[in-house]
Structure formats: C-alpha cells, structure tokens
Amino acid sequence: MEAFFDLKRHPVEGNPILMPEYTQADKDSEIEWASIGRCIDSNHTVLGFESVLRHGFSGLLAKAEKYEAKNGQNDMYTAIKQVCRAACGIGQKYAQEARRLRDIGDPAYQREDLDFIIETCSRIPAEPARSFREAVQSLLFAHIVNTWEDYINANSLGRLDQILYPYYKADLDAGILTKDEAFEIICCLWLKLYRSYDVQQSCVGGTAPDGTDQVNDLSYMMLDATEKLDFIRCLSVRYSQKTDHAFITRALEVVGHVGKGVPFFFNDDVMIPALESKGIPHKDACGYTQIGCVETVIPGKSNPHAVTGETNLLKALEYVLGNGHSMMYPSFCPGIETGALSSFVTFEQFYDAVRAQMFHILDLTCAKVKKWRTCSVTNSPKPVKSLLTEGCLESGRDFNDGGALYDYYQIMLGGIPNLADSLEVIREFVYNRQFYSLGEIKTILDENFPDETVRQEFINRAAKFGNDIDSVDSLAAMIINDCCDCLDTLSETYGLSFHAQPFTFLWMVDHGRESAASPDGRRRGEIIAYSLSPMQGRDFSGLTALLNSIAKMPTQRTPGTTSAIVEVDPKLFTDRNLPVLTEIFFASSACGLENVQFNTIDAQTLINAQKHPEKYNNLAVRVSGFSQKFNLLSPQLQDHIIGRTKHACL
Amino acid sequence: MSVTAPVTNIARCSLHDGPGVRTVVYLKGCPLRCQWCHNPETWDARPQMLLLPQKCIGCGACTERCPAHRTLDENGPHYRRESCSVCGACADVCTAQAIQRCGEEKTADEVFDTIMRDAHYYRATGGGVTFSGGECLLYPTFVGEIARRCREAGVSCAIESAFAVPWEHIEATIPYIDLFFADLKIPDPEKHRTYTGQDNQRIIENIRRLSHKDTHITIRIPVIPGINDAEEDICGFAEILKTMGPAVKEVELLKYNHLAESKYHAAQETYHAFADAPQSDEYMQAMQNRLAGMTGLTCI
Numbered sequence: 001m002e003a004f005f006d007l008k009r010h011p012v013e014g015n016p017i018l019m020p021e022y023t024q025a026d027k028d029s030e031i032e033w034a035s036i037g038r039c040i041d042s043n044h045t046v047l048g049f050e051s052v053l054r055h056g057f058s059g060l061l062a063k064a065e066k067y068e069a070k071n072g073q074n075d076m077y078t079a080i081k082q083v084c085r086a087a088c089g090i091g092q093k094y095a096q097e098a099r100r101l102r103d104i105g106d107p108a109y110q111r112e113d114l115d116f117i118i119e120t121c122s123r124i125p126a127e128p129a130r131s132f133r134e135a136v137q138s139l140l141f142a143h144i145v146n147t148w149e150d151y152i153n154a155n156s157l158g159r160l161d162q163i164l165y166p167y168y169k170a171d172l173d174a175g176i177l178t179k180d181e182a183f184e185i186i187c188c189l190w191l192k193l194y195r196s197y198d199v200q201q202s203c204v205g206g207t208a209p210d211g212t213d214q215v216n217d218l219s220y221m222m223l224d225a226t227e228k229l230d231f232i233r234c235l236s237v238r239y240s241q242k243t244d245h246a247f248i249t250r251a252l253e254v255v256g257h258v259g260k261g262v263p264f265f266f267n268d269d270v271m272i273p274a275l276e277s278k279g280i281p282h283k284d285a286c287g288y289t290q291i292g293c294v295e296t297v298i299p300g301k302s303n304p305h306a307v308t309g310e311t312n313l314l315k316a317l318e319y320v321l322g323n324g325h326s327m328m329y330p331s332f333c334p335g336i337e338t339g340a341l342s343s344f345v346t347f348e349q350f351y352d353a354v355r356a357q358m359f360h361i362l363d364l365t366c367a368k369v370k371k372w373r374t375c376s377v378t379n380s381p382k383p384v385k386s387l388l389t390e391g392c393l394e395s396g397r398d399f400n401d402g403g404a405l406y407d408y409y410q411i412m413l414g415g416i417p418n419l420a421d422s423l424e425v426i427r428e429f430v431y432n433r434q435f436y437s438l439g440e441i442k443t444i445l446d447e448n449f450p451d452e453t454v455r456q457e458f459i460n461r462a463a464k465f466g467n468d469i470d471s472v473d474s475l476a477a478m479i480i481n482d483c484c485d486c487l488d489t490l491s492e493t494y495g496l497s498f499h500a501q502p503f504t505f506l507w508m509v510d511h512g513r514e515s516a517a518s519p520d521g522r523r524r525g526e527i528i529a530y531s532l533s534p535m536q537g538r539d540f541s542g543l544t545a546l547l548n549s550i551a552k553m554p555t556q557r558t559p560g561t562t563s564a565i566v567e568v569d570p571k572l573f574t575d576r577n578l579p580v581l582t583e584i585f586f587a588s589s590a591c592g593l594e595n596v597q598f599n600t601i602d603a604q605t606l607i608n609a610q611k612h613p614e615k616y617n618n619l620a621v622r623v624s625g626f627s628q629k630f631n632l633l634s635p636q637l638q639d640h641i642i643g644r645t646k647h648a649c650l
Numbered sequence: 651m652s653v654t655a656p657v658t659n660i661a662r663c664s665l666h667d668g669p670g671v672r673t674v675v676y677l678k679g680c681p682l683r684c685q686w687c688h689n690p691e692t693w694d695a696r697p698q699m700l701l702l703p704q705k706c707i708g709c710g711a712c713t714e715r716c717p718a719h720r721t722l723d724e725n726g727p728h729y730r731r732e733s734c735s736v737c738g739a740c741a742d743v744c745t746a747q748a749i750q751r752c753g754e755e756k757t758a759d760e761v762f763d764t765i766m767r768d769a770h771y772y773r774a775t776g777g778g779v780t781f782s783g784g785e786c787l788l789y790p791t792f793v794g795e796i797a798r799r800c801r802e803a804g805v806s807c808a809i810e811s812a813f814a815v816p817w818e819h820i821e822a823t824i825p826y827i828d829l830f831f832a833d834l835k836i837p838d839p840e841k842h843r844t845y846t847g848q849d850n851q852r853i854i855e856n857i858r859r860l861s862h863k864d865t866h867i868t869i870r871i872p873v874i875p876g877i878n879d880a881e882e883d884i885c886g887f888a889e890i891l892k893t894m895g896p897a898v899k900e901v902e903l904l905k906y907n908h909l910a911e912s913k914y915h916a917a918q919e920t921y922h923a924f925a926d927a928p929q930s931d932e933y934m935q936a937m938q939n940r941l942a943g944m945t946g947l948t949c950i
Contacts, residue, residue: 587774
C-alpha cells in the first residue's frame with residue numbers, strides 16, 4: 001500500500017516506455033508540484049458489466065467479430081478476441097477445481113456447494129447469466145478479467161444495485177431466491193472485494209432519466225452488508241431531492257454505526273446538470289457513478305482519465321508575489337511575469353495577476369496531458385476496457401485512443417481554500433485597511449512568519465472559508481469559476497474535453513510540502529487544505545455554516561466532483577438526532593452541496609490511537625476519497641486529520 | 651437606528667434548545683446568580699474581558715499596552731479585573747485572541763441577518779431561533795423586534811428565560827414567540843435566594859400568568875445534586891406545577907455537568923462544583939416518573 005502513495009512521477013532513466021518531451025517550464029512546475037500533468041492510462045474505470053451479464057463473453061466475442069468484419073481487422077480486435085476467449089475459460093478453471101475437490105471429498109466443503117459451483121462456473125462468464133447468483137458470479141469474473149489488464153487499483157464496479165436488480169427481482173418472483181439468500185450473496189461479494197486499501201468503488205441509489213428515484217431492495221441490502229461486515233468497503237450513495245428521506249437516514253445511520261466514513265454521498269441534482277454542461281446527454285448523465293474516490297464516470301461509455309492533471313493553485317499567489325519566480329526555490333521561474341508588486345494598485349489588479357498565473361498553471365497541465373495522451377495511445381492499449389466500453393468496438397479505436405463514446409480528462413484543482421483565505425487577507429490588510437504593503441507581506445512569507453503575532457493576526461483578523469462569510473466564500477467561488485472558464489478555453493485549444501475537479505486526493509501533503517508560507521497563516525511546508533474542505537481548524541461557525549460555504553461553490557460546473565470531508569461529533573448520528581441530520585443534509589443539498597463525506601471519530605480517540613496503535617487496529621477514517629485504517633497513515637496525515645475541526649451540534 | 655443589546659455569542663446549528671436546527675442568541679446581563687450557571691460571562695450586562703490562557707502565545711503585547719493591569723509569566727497574562735476599565739485596548743493587540751472583549755452591542759438588524767443565514771435549515775427541520783442568555787427578557791424591545799421580523803419571515807422563535815423580570819417584558823414578546831423555556835430552580839423561596847440571589851415568587855407568578863395565555867411553555871428544572879433533588883424538593887416542584895395553566899405542556903429535567911468550568915476561569919469567576927460524577931440515567935428516569943406521577947405532566 002505504501003508503494004501506491006509514493007507514486008513515481010518521473011520516469012527512470014532508460015525506461016523503455018515512451019515518455020513525452022517536457023519543456024523547462026513543464027519540468028520546473030513539476031518540481032514545485034504546481035502542475036502535474038499525466039494522462040492516467042491505467043485502471044480507474046467502471047466498465048459496461050451489464051453486457052457481460054446479458055451476453056456472456058461468448059456473445060461479446062461474436063459482437064467483436066461482427067465489428068471486425070465490418071471495420072476491417074486491426075490489433076485491437078485481435079486482442080479483444082483473445083481476451084474474450086480467455087475470459088470464457090476463467091469459469092471453467094473454477095469448475096475444474098471444484099470438481100477436483102468434490103472427487104477427493106475434501107471435508108472443508110459441502111458437496112452441494114461444490115455441485116452448485118461446478119454448474120455455475122461451467123457456464124459463467126462465457127454464457128449469459130440466468131439468475132441472481134449467476135449474475136453476481138459473472139460480475140465478479142468480469143471484474144477479475146478487468147484487473148488482469150491493469151491491477152485492482154480503482155477499477156471499480158459501479159451501480160451494483162441497478163445492475164443486479166433485474167436478476168434479483170426475477171428470482172424472487174420465480175421463488176428461487178429469498179431475501180436472506182440475496183443478502184448472504186452480497187456479503188460474500190463484499191468479502192471477495194475486500195482489500196486493506198480499497199478503492200473499488202460501488203454505488204447505490206440514483207435518479208432515472210425520467211426523474212424517478214431508483215433506490216431498491218438491493219440498495220438497502222448493500223448498506224446493511226456494509227454495516228454488518230464492519231470493514232472498509234468503498235461505497236457511495238447517489239441521491240436527489242426526490243430520494244426517500246428514510247433511505248438517507250439509513251445511510252447516515254450506517255455512517256454512524258460503522259464509523260469508518262462509509263458510505264459517502266453524491267447529489268444528482270448537481271452532478272447530472274454538471275455532466276450535461278459538458279455535452280453528455282441527459283440519459284447517460286443519469287447513469288453516472290464513481291471510480292475509486294470521487295471521480296465521475298459514465299459506466300461502460302467513457303474514458304474519464306481520472307486524476308489526470310493535478311494543480312496546486314496556491315502556487316499562483318507565489319508566482320505573483322515572485323513575479324514568476326517560486327518562493328520555495330527563488331532561482332526557479334516556473335510562473336509568468338505578471339509585473340512588479342508596486343504595479344498592483346487595486347485588489348482587482350492583483351487578482352487579475354493571480355488569475356493569469358492560475359491560467360498559466362492550468363495551461364501547462366493541460367498541455368502535458370495532451371503530450372501524455374499521444375504516448376499512452378502507443379504505451380497502453382486496453383483490450384478489456386475497449387471491449388466493455390461503448391464506442392471502441394464500433395469505431396475500431398482503442399479505449400486509450402479516443403475510442404470511448406465520452407472521452408474526457410479530469411483536472412484536479414488543489415489549494416482553493418488556502419488561496420481564497422490568502423486573497424482575503426491581502427484584500428483586507430493591503431488594500432482595505434492598508435496595514436501592510438505587498439512587499440512587506442512577501443517578506444513575512446519569505447521569512448516564514450518570524451513574528452507569531454503577525455501569523456495570528458493573519459489567521460484571526462480576516463475571514464476564512466468555511467464560516468458562511470460571503471466575502472471570502474465568493475473568492476473561492478470566483479477561483480473555481482475562473483478555472484472552469486479557463487478549462488473551457490483549453491478544451492478548445494487542445495481539442496480535448498477537460499472537466500474541473502476540485503479534489504486533492506492525498507496530495508495536499510505534497511502540495512503543502514512544496515509551498516511557501518501563505519497569507520492565510522499557513523506555515524512553509526505545512527499541509528494545504530483537503531479538496532474543498534476548509535483549511536484544518538479554520539472553520540469554527542458550526543456545521544450549517546460550513547455546509548453553506550461549500551454549497552456556494554459553482555458545482556454545476558465541476559462534473560469531476562468536488563469533495564469535502566466533514567468531521568462531525570458521533571453523537572449527531574444517534575437515533576435522536578438522525579432525523580434532524582437527514583433534513584440538514586437535504587436542505588444543504590438543495591442549495592448545491594455536491595459531495596460530502598463524514599468522519600465520525602472524536603479527536604481524543606484519534607489522539608489515543610496515535611499513542612497506542614495496537615489498541616485501535618480496526619479504527620478507520622475518511623482520508624481522501626476513500627477510508628483507510630488510521631494506523632496505516634503517516635504521522636503527518638494523522639495530525640492533519642486530528643487538526644480538522646470536529647463539528648458538534650451544541 | 652436599529653435597537654441594540656449586548657450579545658456574547660450567536661451559536662449556529664444547536665440541536666438542544668428547541669426543535670430542529672436552531673440559532674441561539676445569547677444576551678448579556680442577568681438578575682440571578684445561580685451557582686451552577688453555565689454562562690457566567692453573561693451575568694454582568696456590561697462588557698467584560700475574557701481570558702483564554704490556552705490561546706496565549708506569550709508575546710507580551712497586552713502588558714506593553716496596559717502594564718499597570720497585567721503581568722505575563724509562563725501561565726499567560728495575569729489580569730486584575732478591579733483595575734480594568736474594559737477599554738479593550740489589550741484585546742486589540744492580542745492577535746491570538748487570548749484576551750477578548752465580550753458583550754459588544756449588536757443591532758437587531760445585524761442579529762436578524764445572522765439568524766436568516768440558516769433559514770433553509772429551520773424550514774427543513776422545524777427549527778428556528780432561540781433567545782437565551784443571561785436573561786434575554788431584560789431586552790424585550792430588542793428580542794421583540796427580531797422575533798417580529800422572524801415571524802414575518804416564517805422563522806419560529808423560542809425564549810429561554812428565568813422569568814425574574816417584570817411581567818410587561820414577557821407580555822410584550824408573547825405574540826411573536828412559539829415556545830417558552832421557563833426555568834424552575836428550587837421550590838423553597840429562601841433556599842432559592844441562597845443559591846440564586848433572589849427568591850422565586852416573581853418567577854412563579856410570571857410563569858403562572860403566562861401559562862394561562864395561548865402559548866407553549868416547557869418547564870426546565872436543572873437537577874443539581876444535593877440542592878434540589880430531595881423528596882421535599884420534588885414535592886415542592888409538583889405543588890408549583892399543579893397550579894399552572896394549560897400552556898405548560900411538559901417538564902424537562904436537565905442533568906448537571908461540569909462543562910462550564912473553563913468559562914468561569916475565562917470570566918474570572920469562582921467555580922462551584924456540585925458533584926463529581928454525572929447523574930445516572932436511572933436516577934433521572936426515576937425523578938421524571940415521580941414528577942409525572944404527581945403532576946400528570948409529561949416529563950422528559
């Protein structure tokens with residue numbers, strides 16, 4: 001797991017894999033973590049598993065042959081046909097092993113179970129699934145086949161309650177399945193999927209294209225299974241204002257009972273219009289689900305290039321104060337020249353320069369994505385993904401060669417809360433009250449706040465994001481809007497569709513490490529805020545104020561999803577408070593809250609766990625778009641989570 | 651110019667001061683001095699300095715600004731309240747907010763605007779605003795003005811009061827208030843005086859008058875171990891409750907706790923601890939049952 005968090009960003013010398021040519025500015029900005037541009041060409045998908053359930057891999061093979069005949073032979077079709085044949089064989093191998101165990105009379109197994117496995121796996125996943133059991137087995141096999149291609153990491157499962165419901169319903173009606181049996185099968189699936197670092201996301205609930213809510217028996221059962229098994233399972237809930245409040249109450253109850261930050265929540269009323277704004281038709285937008293953490297995908301129809309471009313927008317401020325130069329490494333000039341500090345007579349002029357630097361960072365990022373894309377076509381053909389993604393067979397083009405029906409790139413916008421807080425300090429102290437000049441502020445930051453009273457002044461005497469204060473919240477909204485405008489322009493420039501995603505994953509640690517002190521009172525090297533959560537400890541006006549601040553963000557423009565982790569007192573999840581919490585949740589969603597995740601562990605427990613890890617082996621917390629065992633986190637991340645404001649309702 | 655009152659705090663997203671999500675407005679000043687009070691910073695109606703040594707960064711700016719009154723050592727700033735004019739100069743230089751001036755006058759407009767920021771949560775949860783303190787009914791014009799505007803905006807209003815105020819103050823707010831929380835502290839008048847500074851006659855009379863109006867009253871009894879939880883106290887409460895009119899809908903018993911201790915230090919008041927351990931649920935339940943049996947009222 002640790003290896004994953006140390007993702008190597010830079011190719012080793014002599015790596016045979018084709019790497020893009022970077023300019024000096026590209027390289028400088030990477031050292032600074034201002035702009036990391038990769039076109040993720042592995043894993044991070046949700047494929048069209050329904051087609052495996054419906055047609056089996058033998059049916060898909062026939063489909064591939066049909067399109068090959070139509071479009072002409074190429075490498076992709078050859079590879080896809082091989083995948084189909086291999087996939088048809090995976091069930092046979094399981095059947096063979098079951099037969100062996102039956103024949104030797106292994107006492108660890110019941111004979112009727114083995115008979116059942118033999119019967120199922122002899123057909124599945126080559127043939128279409130005929131029952132709920134076969135559908136679940138087929139889905140798991142298809143998932144395994146997908147992970148053959150590029151491992152488990154963030155290869156996700158999608159809307160399991162919707163995919164499996166027709167099979168469940170038919171079996172119930174035919175009297176060959178009970179609800180208890182279905183529940184046990186779901187629990188088995190959950191156990192099969194378990195990983196200590198799990199970003200194989202599944203989703204329950206959601207809105208149909210006609211606006212009706214799609215919660216069904218399985219949606220509830222999957223929540224129940226998550227609660228019953230009490231381990232981390234990456235599960236999200238889609239909902240809208242039309243969702244039955246009882247379902248959300250139940251989901252929140254599971255958050256409280258499991259205490260591991262699952263499930264988490266996505267608001268269809270925001271997400272669907274956001275996807276439509278990027279040209280995705282309503283019917284398909286309604287089918288969206290999540291990959292891994294919070295990345296949005298149209299299952300079986302898109303290549304979302306999740307976490308593709310990664311930016312630290314707080315660097316824009318450094319580049320303005322340094323006139324293009326880094327404040328971490330002053331000899332570097334990764335930014336652009338925006339002029340001497342004395343030339344910014346008004347705050348508007350100052351912000352214009354910040355915006356220019358943000359655009360520069362985004363441009364570098366998108367240009368790098370474009371370069372990577374060219375290489376990934378050659379480096380990473382994906383036959384499994386091409387087979388199970390609409391558009392590839394039809395066009396004869398690989399998943400990584402623009403074959404998917406919807407091909408877009410998610411650009412992560414980091415550092416927004418810190419940048420907004422910092423701009424508010426500059427507006428207040430430099431332009432409104434004239435306590436400091438820009439030059440004096442730069443000196444203070446260069447010297448990393450030599451006078452603690454000044455740092456306290458910057459923290460306490462100017463408004464901070466997360467407290468429902470319009471002046472600073474509107475700065476955060478303006479930053480996001482400007483970035484969305486910029487990404488629209490860059491989509492034109494580079495001929496690729498870029499989706500804004502105000503999400504940092506865990507990289508707020510690295511962004512922080514490489515950032516100079518900032519006017520929001522953040523010391524040099526200190527972790528920046530997680531995604532759109534306020535800077536840790538700077539929100540102190542209560543849960544409703546925090547939710548109001550987040551809901552003001554222009555999330556209809558960020559289909560990559562925002563992300564906010566809200567730390568709440570576990571007492572809020574007691575029976576007495578759950579109905580009120582549910583209504584708070586719906587009310588803030590009506591105002592535009594896009595994604596929220598809850599941590600329900602009090603600070604004292606976390607501090608104890610840090611001191612006595614052996615006593616808290618099963619303690620898990622929401623870290624980023626996923627939950628993780630607290631003991632497995634670095635001390636720095638542990639401190640970050642302890643430092644986040646814990647919201648109680650007085 | 652909008653009417654003003656000294657406000658110590660406006661707490662958003664409270665779930666314990668009435669139904670749903672509530673914003674609680676704490677006003678400064680109280681005629682009583684209940685020894686178990688949770689808000690000692692609201693006793694004196696005048697502004698005062700609060701000291702929060704845990705926030706002190708030891709910069710010494712306060713001692714430079716006002717050296718006659720303060721010295722600084724490893725425990726933070728020392729402060730002599732008797733020689734302080736509460737000018738706030740020390741708070742002005744304390745960027746760490748370890749010294750704060752508490753009780754600024756706020757206008758009704760300002761407070762109303764803050765309340766309305768959570769209007770959508772009140773609508774969704776059946777919540778609203780609760781005026782508390784201190785004694786919020788020391789400021790009936792201020793409370794009445796905000797409550798009137800809240801009612802026009804469809805926001806429900808509640809009052810938490812000890813009722814040790816002239817009847818006219820209460821009467822003026824009745825048209826705008828949906829729910830009154832009225833404290834009954836100790837049944838015996840003399841014992842009441844000992845622990846709160848006043849006897850309870852005016853309080854009981856006020857609640858009784860209000861209980862015959864068309865409104866909703868929840869009686870609250872803070873159960874203080876050894877002070878008002880003996881059999882004779884319970885009987886005394888029951889006797890008083892039996893004389894109340896139909897507006898008294900239920901009685902709520904509040905557990906004693908120590909959460910306010912740090913506020914006493916901040917406000918430089920002497921803290922009285924009345925018990926070591928919190929009362930058990932069984933103990934509270936038994937008292938609720940006893941009181942409900944004697945009065946026929948719902949006890950929670």
